[in-house]
Amino acid sequence: MAIPLYTRPLLYPDNMAGRHPTFPRLDFSSFFKSGEQQAIITLKPAGQSNRERLPLAGQLGLTASAVCVPVQIHSNIIRTARQPGEFAETDGLVTGDHHLVLSLQVADCIPLFIADIGAGLIGLIHIGWRGAATGIVANAVNIFVTNGGRPGDIQALIGPCIRQESFEVGPEVAGQFKPQFCRPGRRDRSYLDLPGVCADQLLDAGLPAAKIDDCGLDTYTDDQRFHSYRREGQAAGRQFAFFNWR
Numbered sequence: 001m002a003i004p005l006y007t008r009p010l011l012y013p014d015n016m017a018g019r020h021p022t023f024p025r026l027d028f029s030s031f032f033k034s035g036e037q038q039a040i041i042t043l044k045p046a047g048q049s050n051r052e053r054l055p056l057a058g059q060l061g062l063t064a065s066a067v068c069v070p071v072q073i074h075s076n077i078i079r080t081a082r083q084p085g086e087f088a089e090t091d092g093l094v095t096g097d098h099h100l101v102l103s104l105q106v107a108d109c110i111p112l113f114i115a116d117i118g119a120g121l122i123g124l125i126h127i128g129w130r131g132a133a134t135g136i137v138a139n140a141v142n143i144f145v146t147n148g149g150r151p152g153d154i155q156a157l158i159g160p161c162i163r164q165e166s167f168e169v170g171p172e173v174a175g176q177f178k179p180q181f182c183r184p185g186r187r188d189r190s191y192l193d194l195p196g197v198c199a200d201q202l203l204d205a206g207l208p209a210a211k212i213d214d215c216g217l218d219t220y221t222d223d224q225r226f227h228s229y230r231r232e233g234q235a236a237g238r239q240f241a242f243f244n245w246r
Contacts, residue, residue: 023056024225031157031213032115037122039113040242041159043225047237053103056240067101067242068093074109074128076136078143091136092125094143098245105238107229108167108219110198111159113243114140116149124243127198129169133176137201151206158214159241162230164193166220 023046028039042056054064068081070090078092081100087093092112093102102124104111110127125140141151164183174182174190181197182190195214202212219226219239227237 023059025060026160026217028113028157028159028215031113032117032155034117036117036246037115038242038244038246039157041111042240044227044237047105047227047239050105050238053105053240057101057103057242060242062101062242062244063099066099066244067103068095069103070126072105072126074126074130076131076134076139078123078125078136078139080143080147091127091131092123092140094121094123094140094147096120096147101242101244103243104241106159106161106219106241107227107232107236107238108162110161110195111239111241112137112140112198113157113159113241114144114154115156116144116154118153119144119147119149121147121149122243122245124241127194129173129176129192129194132194132197132201133173137198138205141202141205141207152208154207155211156202156207156213158195158198158212160215160217160219160222160226160239161195162220162228163195163216163218164191166218166230167192167194 024043026041057067058064066084068084070087072091073089075091077090079087079090081093081095104124104126112125112127114123121144168185168189169192171188177197181193185191199212220228220231229236
């Protein structure tokens with residue numbers, strides 16, 4: 001089933017006149033049509049160090065002391081956030097507290113913005129191939145249900161990430177996914193469609209296709225705007241994602 005392509009993020013360039021933040025960013029808030037959520041991805045040159053996360057949140061007008069920071073380990077672990085601060089060994093947070101700010105850092109993996117507006121829940125999930133292979137998407141939806149959400153009411157947006165034409169993997173990785181998401185590459189290698197896997201798993205978890213969108217942006221090929229671990233290795237910076245109620 002085809003997933004809509006969300007192509008309307010607002011780009012705020014560096015030093016945009018009349019706005020407090022002085023860093024470029026993409027604003028995906030309009031995807032969540034209630035107007036009550038703010039969904040932001042920072043762009044280069046921001047993100048050279050994790051120490052920038054809280055100051056950048058402050059520049060967005062967010063309360064730095066309300067930011068939730070998962071210590072990401074490429075797992076399938078989702079936690080419910082009821083207070084700000086660090087969350088050890090966590091790759092996704094869900095909250096019903098409208099005073100908290102969820103955050104992530106990514107540099108090719110998917111930042112998944114997910115919300116059930118009626119249930120008053122939002123979530124921000126870090127999805128790499130390891131998490132996708134071990135059920136992080138289903139875990140996220142289950143946490144929503146545990147907190148009063150319904151799969152049919154959940155909206156999900158796949159943010160900027162590495163795309164299939166850029167994501168070559170070995171057979172030990174490709175073998176963990178459905179064949180339709182792996183295109184043959186050189187010798188025994190394949191090109192993995194990670195956002196396609198994510199969308200498929202959201203459908204399997206009960207989300208309607210009409211409530212799943214993919215921004216279509218590739219962190220690997222767009223070197224002017226995005227950090228990419230696959231492209232830059234250990235020297236890569238990170239995009240920060242923020243998701244909160246206004």
